[in-house]
Amino acid sequence: MKQLQFLILLCSFTVVASAQNSFLLYSFKGNVSVVENNVEAKAKVGKPLNAGATVKVAAGSAVTLICNEAAMFTLTKAGTYPLSKFGDSCRVSSNSVSANYVKYVWASMTKSSGSAGSNRKAYMNTVGAVSRGGMNNVWIDNRLDTINYSSGNIFPLSWKSYAEAKDFEFSLYSNDNISTPIYSNMLTKLKISIGTFSGKMKQGNSYYWTAAIKGEENDDLKIINYVSKETFNAVLETIKLQGAAFEAPAEQAYRIAFMLEDAHYLSEAYQYYSKAATLDAANALYRSTLMSFKKDYEIK
Amino acid sequence: MKKPLHKHIGHHAKKVHGHFTKYLYERDTIFATIWVFIFIVVLGAIPLNLGVINPIKLSLKDFDSNDLSYSKLHKGEDTPLDNRIVIVNIGLADREGLSMMIDKVGSMKPKVMALDVTFDGERDPYKDSLLTETFARNKNLIAATRLELSGKDGDTIKMGGNYISTASNYAYVNFFNDNLSTIRNYDPFLEDYKKKKFKSFSSAIVEAYNPKAYKKLEKKGAHKAIINYTRTVKKYLVVENEAILAGDVDDSTFIDKIVLFGYINNNPNDIDDKKFTPMNERYYGKSIPDMNGIVVHANIISMVLDNNYIKKVPLWVNLLIAVVVCWLHMSFFVRYYLESHIWFHLVAKIAQVASAIFFVWLGIYLFDKYRLKVDLKMSLIVIVLAVDVIYFYEAWAVWMHKKFNYKTVFKPHHH
Numbered sequence: 001m002k003q004l005q006f007l008i009l010l011c012s013f014t015v016v017a018s019a020q021n022s023f024l025l026y027s028f029k030g031n032v033s034v035v036e037n038n039v040e041a042k043a044k045v046g047k048p049l050n051a052g053a054t055v056k057v058a059a060g061s062a063v064t065l066i067c068n069e070a071a072m073f074t075l076t077k078a079g080t081y082p083l084s085k086f087g088d089s090c091r092v093s094s095n096s097v098s099a100n101y102v103k104y105v106w107a108s109m110t111k112s113s114g115s116a117g118s119n120r121k122a123y124m125n126t127v128g129a130v131s132r133g134g135m136n137n138v139w140i141d142n143r144l145d146t147i148n149y150s151s152g153n154i155f156p157l158s159w160k161s162y163a164e165a166k167d168f169e170f171s172l173y174s175n176d177n178i179s180t181p182i183y184s185n186m187l188t189k190l191k192i193s194i195g196t197f198s199g200k201m202k203q204g205n206s207y208y209w210t211a212a213i214k215g216e217e218n219d220d221l222k223i224i225n226y227v228s229k230e231t232f233n234a235v236l237e238t239i240k241l242q243g244a245a246f247e248a249p250a251e252q253a254y255r256i257a258f259m260l261e262d263a264h265y266l267s268e269a270y271q272y273y274s275k276a277a278t279l280d281a282a283n284a285l286y287r288s289t290l291m292s293f294k295k296d297y298e299i300k
Numbered sequence: 301m302k303k304p305l306h307k308h309i310g311h312h313a314k315k316v317h318g319h320f321t322k323y324l325y326e327r328d329t330i331f332a333t334i335w336v337f338i339f340i341v342v343l344g345a346i347p348l349n350l351g352v353i354n355p356i357k358l359s360l361k362d363f364d365s366n367d368l369s370y371s372k373l374h375k376g377e378d379t380p381l382d383n384r385i386v387i388v389n390i391g392l393a394d395r396e397g398l399s400m401m402i403d404k405v406g407s408m409k410p411k412v413m414a415l416d417v418t419f420d421g422e423r424d425p426y427k428d429s430l431l432t433e434t435f436a437r438n439k440n441l442i443a444a445t446r447l448e449l450s451g452k453d454g455d456t457i458k459m460g461g462n463y464i465s466t467a468s469n470y471a472y473v474n475f476f477n478d479n480l481s482t483i484r485n486y487d488p489f490l491e492d493y494k495k496k497k498f499k500s501f502s503s504a505i506v507e508a509y510n511p512k513a514y515k516k517l518e519k520k521g522a523h524k525a526i527i528n529y530t531r532t533v534k535k536y537l538v539v540e541n542e543a544i545l546a547g548d549v550d551d552s553t554f555i556d557k558i559v560l561f562g563y564i565n566n567n568p569n570d571i572d573d574k575k576f577t578p579m580n581e582r583y584y585g586k587s588i589p590d591m592n593g594i595v596v597h598a599n600i601i602s603m604v605l606d607n608n609y610i611k612k613v614p615l616w617v618n619l620l621i622a623v624v625v626c627w628l629h630m631s632f633f634v635r636y637y638l639e640s641h642i643w644f645h646l647v648a649k650i651a652q653v654a655s656a657i658f659f660v661w662l663g664i665y666l667f668d669k670y671r672l673k674v675d676l677k678m679s680l681i682v683i684v685l686a687v688d689v690i691y692f693y694e695a696w697a698v699w700m701h702k703k704f705n706y707k708t709v710f711k712p713h714h715h
Contacts, residue, residue, distance in 0.1 A: 024381070025550070026537065045539050046386070046553030069380040072534065092378045097668045100373040101661050163568065164581055 021090045023049040023065045023083055026072065030061025054082045059180055062215070068092075074215050076169070077184075136218050137163040138211050143296070146223045148264045150203075150232035153195025155267035157224075158298035159211045161190060167214035172197055175206045178221065182207075186214065191298045194224075194267060201226040227265075235263060250280035254289070261293075270299065323638075324631040328709050332634065332693040333627045336685050339692075340678075362481050362576075365660045365676075366667045367583035370529065375668055376579070379530045382602045384509075386410075386557050387538045387594055389564040390417065395427040395464075399434040401541050401561065406438045408554040412508040414442040414501065416473060416562035416594045418461025428464065436466040442504050443467035447474050447490065457492040471504035473593070475575070476524075482576040483596060485524040488517055488604075502600040509558050513605050526610040526673060528603040529579050533595045538564055558601065562594025610667075613674045621674070626682035629655065630690075637690055638709060648687045655683050 025034070025047040032043035035054040043055070043063060057063055059078040066072050067090035075081055140159045147157075161168070170192045171181035183200040185192060192211075201207055206225045212218035239259045243252055257272030273293050277286040293299070323329045369375035388405060390398060398417065405413060422428055435441060446461040462470055472490065477483050490498045499507065507514040543549050563573050574589035575596055581587075603609065632651065636644045659676045666672040693710075700706035 024383075024537070027540075042548075044548055044550040044553075045543050046537055047550035048552070066381055069383060070378060095374040095377055097369055097373045097375050098661065098665055101368070101664060104368070104372045105657055 020051045021067050021083070021087060022051070022069075023053070023067050023086075024069065025049060026064040026066050028061065028063040031058035032056065032061050032063045049083060051084045051087075054080055056080050064215070076215070136220055137161060137165070137213050137216060138168070138218050138220075140211065140220060140222055141296075144222055144266075146225070146264055147266055148225045148227050148232075149194055149198075149267050150227045150229060150265070152267035152271055153198070154193060154299065155270055156191040156193045156298055157209060157211075157222075158191035161213060163213055165213040168211050169214055170197075170211045171209065172200060172224075173208040173210075173221070175208070178208055187211075198226075203228040204231075232265065232268065235265070236260075236268075239263075248280070250276050250283065250286065253279060254286055266297065269293070270297070319635055320628060320632050322631070323634045323709070324627070326631075326634070326709055327707065328693070328697060329627065329631045329634055331697075332686075332689060333623065333630045335693050335696070336626050336630070336682050336689045337623070339685055339689060340681065363584050364482070364484070364578065365663055366673065367482070367578040367580070368660070369664050369668055370579040371581050371583045373664065376530050376532070376535075379535055381535050381537065382531060382598070383537070384558055384605065385536055385598050385601060386554060386559050387533075387536050387564060387598060388544065388559060388561045389538055389540050390561050391541055391563070393541055395419070395423060395431040397541065398561070399427070399430040401544060402434050402438055402441060404544050405554055405559055405561075406434075406441070408551060409556070410440070410554040410559040411556045412440055412442065412505055413438060413559045414444075414471075414505050414561065414597075416444050416501065416560060416597060418444050418446050418473070419463040420461055421463055431464050432466050435464055439468050440508065441467055442469045442471055442501070442508065444473040444501055445470040447472040447498060451493070453493075455491075455493040457490065457496075457498060469504055469508070471499045471501045473501045473597075475593075475596070480576070482578060482580070483527065484578065485526055486600060487523075488520070488525055500600075502597050502604065505558055505560075505597075505601055506604045509601075510605055513607065516607060517604050520609075526612060527596070527600055528608050528610045528671060529577055529599050530602060530608070531595075531599055532579055533564060533566070533592065536595065536598055560594050560598060562592060562597070564592050564594065608671065610671045610673050613672060618675045618678055621676070622678040622682050625655075625659075625679040626686060629683050629686050633686055633690055634709070637694075645687075652683055652687070656680055 025043055025045060027045060028043045033040050033056045034043050034047065034049060035041075035056065036049065036052070040056070049055075049065070055063055055065070055075065057075050057078055057080075061078070062074060062076045064072060064074045065083075065086075067086065070092045071090050073086070073089040138159050138161055144157060149155075157170070159168070166188060168187050168190065170185045170187055172183040173180075174182050183197045185196065190211075201224075203226050206223060208221040209224055210218045210221050236256070239256050240252070242259075243255060247255070253272045254276035257269045257276060260266075260272060261269035270293060273286070273290045277283070277290045280286055388401065390401065393401060398415070402413065402415065419431075435443060443462065443464070445459040448458050448460045450456045450458070459470060459472070474487075475483050476487055477485070486500060486502070488500050488503045490500075492498070503514065503517060506517060537553070539549055539553065565572065565574075568588055571589050573593045575591055575593055576587065576589045577591045577596060580590040629651065633644070633648055636647045640647075659679050663674055663676045666674050697706060697708040697710045701708050701710075
């Protein structure tokens with residue numbers, strides 16, 4: 001009896017061990033190669049790969065693989081990837097349509113659809129004009145076209161997606177190299193706070209940034225100038241000097257905020273709008289302006 | 301003494317059961333149910349299109365609650381890649397480009413090749429001759445043709461779009477659908493007035509690839525078949541034509557496969573050869589077409605090869621379900637109407653919403669689990685009508701009582 005049990009256990013183990021993941025090279029762009037049995041060859045669409053193979057992705061290239069004919073994933077960063085490490089990517093979530101139905105009905109019954117008046121950013125993106133220079137599924141507000149930044153970690157860079165996508169790639173480029181990002185981050189939200197990547201920037205330098213749906217490209221680059229503290233203080237002093245003789249602290253904060261926003265110091269303008277609303281909490285204008293500013297720039 | 305829990309639950313279950321069944325066998329419930337169907341027949345018989353100014357009816361004209369399964373409930377997301385089919389994106393290739401592409405793929409030994417392109421009239425003679433030769437050379441190529449129907453009954457059929465006429469096999473690519481409607485059905489075969497049989501593009505491909513599956517399809521006859529959509533374009537291997545010509549495609553990719561040459565474009569603004577399907581992200585109202593024609597064909601082929609047909613429940617079953625649903629609801633409504641009239645409207649509205657949610661789920665569940673398409677629209681309509689018909693029935697029953705001493709549970713002006 002024990003021998004039989006051992007045999008069954010051994011057979012089960014053999015079956016589990018032999019159930020290796022198999023991959024299929026679905027698509028690629030750029031310079032991608034595959035190493036199988038120590039032989040390196042150029043990647044080819046439709047090539048079946050076993051778990052022992054390795055995929056090499058050069059800078060600026062990407063490859064999409066399908067595991068066990070079900071789970072699709074894309075490698076976009078340069079590097080060497082042994083496929084044996086992608087066991088997790090082979091898992092396919094089994095969807096229960098009934099459970100999803102309950103969730104959908106509940107979400108639909110409890111979630112407000114909102115209105116145009118209450119969220120102007122979300123409803124003011126229907127553009128009545130053609131676009132030239134390629135089709136982007138991601139739209140970045142023109143107000144974020146050039147930002148001067150010196151401090152503050154909360155202010156986010158945000159965008160809007162025309163396509164239903166779950167993952168977005170944010171990329172930050174240095175001024176002299178817009179082909180390889182100095183920082184990139186895969187996000188599920190449609191924004192990233194500047195504080196997340198400010199450590200990658202050096203004061204006094206300009207950078208480009210963009211966001212794209214995972215697997216797509218967006219050549220619409222926006223500028224962020226990382227201004228030194230001294231430069232910003234000089235701007236701030238100039239603004240302060242332009243005030244009226246008898247200006248209350250809240251009034252001054254509000255004026256500074258407005259002028260900083262005009263000068264593209266958005267993160268700093270937010271700090272001053274908040275200050276004005278705090279100093280004179282009863283002032284409806286300060287409150288509503290702060291609310292609008294937060295809505296416009298997706299500050300939560 | 302406190303009741304044990306099971307008795308407590310049993311008591312409540314009995315109470316709820318009583319709400320539904322107390323008046324179930326009353327003559328009034330049965331007659332009120334009959335009146336609901338009389339109303340439906342009478343309203344349906346009005347020879348005017350009353351929905352012409354009804355925005356709800358207009359927007360829901362093409363609505364099918366099962367579409368929710370794909371757009372919101374993630375049905376089909378875990379469907380595996382169909383490794384029997386490879387789609388070659390022809391992009392904007394001209395006749396010369398197509399010729400090179402077909403020859404190149406043909407040399408990689410696919411079992412069947414099918415070109416989802418029609419050709420109207422002559423163009424550059426050099427390019428035309430190249431494609432003519434390619435068509436003649438590749439005996440396993442199925443070329444697309446467009447059926448042009450004429451005559452009073454549309455049963456005089458002639459083939460169009462087949463200027464390049466040297467292919468061994470032609471099959472029609474028409475979907476006999478309104479251009480702006482969701483493509484839910486297709487005609488596997490079509491017969492003209494002389495009973496000459498034409499095969500659809502997908503049927504001809506299946507015949508060449510798997511004669512056994514084709515025989516099953518043929519047995520179903522020349523009737524409309526519901527398409528069982530299981531895959532988006534991402535669930536098929538799509539190869540770009542440039543990659544083929546550049547040698548970036550593995551040799552094994554096409555061996556013994558079905559290779560479909562068609563136009564694929566993932567740009568939502570490019571709607572060339574794109575169709576509305578139940579897999580559209582937006583399942584109601586204004587939308588943009590979501591699936592290239594070649595992917596619709598691929599879905600049909602997958603369905604036929606897997607014998608994965610959708611079974612449609614016959615009309616009489618749908619009607620029977622509607623009768624039972626109406627009867628149960630009527631019994632429930634009559635109980636509240638007579639005994640707790642103050643709560644009648646609130647309870648009726650809640651019951652209508654709950655029933656709508658339940659029946660939509662039931663339809664989706666049967667569709668998902670058993671590929672059974674049950675039309676529960678009638679059931680939903682009778683639930684909505686039942687509330688209004690009770691008022692009419694009360695007046696009718698009281699009048700009948702006065703005139704003919706008709707026995708009824710309704711009393712004159714009881715509320």
